Amino acid sequence: MFSQTMFSQVYKKSEPFTHTYSIVARDSVTGDIGVAVQSHWFSVGSVVTYGKAGVGVVATQSLVNPSYGPKGLVLMEQGLSPQQALDALLANDSGEMYRQVAFLNTKGEVATHTGSSCIAEAGHKQGKNFSVQANMMLNNTVWQAMANAFEITKGTLSERMLAALKAAEGEKGDIRGKQSAAILIVKGEATGNSWEDVIMDLRVEDNDNPVNELERLMKIHKAYDFMNKGDLAMEEGDSKKAEALYLEAQKLFPENLEMQYWYAINLLNNKQFEKAHPILKSIFKQDNNWKTLTARLVTSKLLVISDAELEKVMKL
Known part of the structure; x- marks a missing residue:
């Protein structure tokens, strides 16, 4: 146990009680790197998750x-390994015994610290290209379950990370319950354009079932990714590829009128009027x-059709 005097020396109001479980991971095929988290704390993603393309990702939690x-990312960008970067920060932190932190770089190297005074149940487990960590859990089986789920799940990096979060919930997760979740995935190699480097950045700030809501948002994100690729195919003049991509998007999000609409507009631009009209109607x-x-x-000039054809559309 610790004394109240000792606690007051290391705890600051700027350091929220973000007791939680998280995963940092790398996709060995694409090189993408990511961090995902769930907690009984409002807007956990704004506190716990950090990442930079071409550098690494960080999860900082417990008594945060x-x-x-940001400091961990700077140190890794300067060439320090995750372990060297983490050790440097811990050495200058009088509250290190309350921290739980995980670093991962673009090589898939990881470093994890679970402080001796993190609230039980607390622990972490490292594996190839990932680390999972948790504190203030109901059961001490959470991090092993997360590791198992990540290792055996097939699919994209986001799907495997989501499986780890679900596994934590399967072991009853945070002793206090659940409130928010987040996932951040960036490219393993930076493009030089920061706006192109973030693959996924989704947050659930306050929800009764944040992991389920995060899964729903990920599904929508995937649907819009199909839409964007469909638009690109249209621009390249490959209408068959574009149609296939648009239809994949609609399968994921069939009730979304906007997806149907832009699909139809692209059909009009491609002079496929008979196919577009019933959709627009x-x-x-x-x-x-x-x-x-x-x-x-x-x-x-985002829709280029004749006046006569526009008139037909307006009568639908």
């Missing part, structure tokens, strides 16, 4: 010292504002 995120019936928008697209 947020500086471990259905959309306009549900919400006439999409018809108003269609005319405006012509003015902005």
Whole structure:
């Protein structure tokens, strides 16, 4: 146990009680790196998760010292290994016994620290290209279950990380319950354009079932990724590829009118009028504002069709 005097010396109001479970991981095929987390704490992603393409990712939790995120990334960017970077920060932290931190770099090297005064149940487990860590859990089986789930799950990095979070919940997770979750994935190699380096950055700030909600958002994210790739295929003149991608998006999110709408607009631009008309007719019936928008697209030259064809669309 610890004395109240000792606690007051190392705890600061700037260091929230983010007791939680998390994973840092690398995809050995794509090189992408990510960090995912769940906690009974509001907006956990704004406190725990940090990442930079071409450098690494960090999870800093328990009695959080947020500086471990940006400082750890700087040290790894300067060439220090995750262990060297973590050791350097721990050596200058009088509250290290309350910290739980995980670093991972683009090589898949990991370093993890679970302080001796982290609230039980607390622990971590490292594996090839990943580390899982948890504190203030109901059971001490959480981190092993997370590791197992990540290792045996097939799929993308985001799907494997989500499986680890689900496994933690399967072991009853945080003793206090659940509130927020987040996932951040960046490219293993930086492009030089920061806006292109983030593959996924999703947060659930406050929800009764944050991991389930995170899964829903990930599904929508995947659907919009299909949409974006479909738009690119249209720009390249490959209408068959574009249609296949648009339909994949709609399978994931069939109730989304916007996905249906832009698919139909691209069909119009590609002069596939007979295929576009019934889709637009259905959309306009549900919400006439999409018809108003269609005319405006012509003015902005985002929809290039003849006046006669536009008139047909407006009569749908």
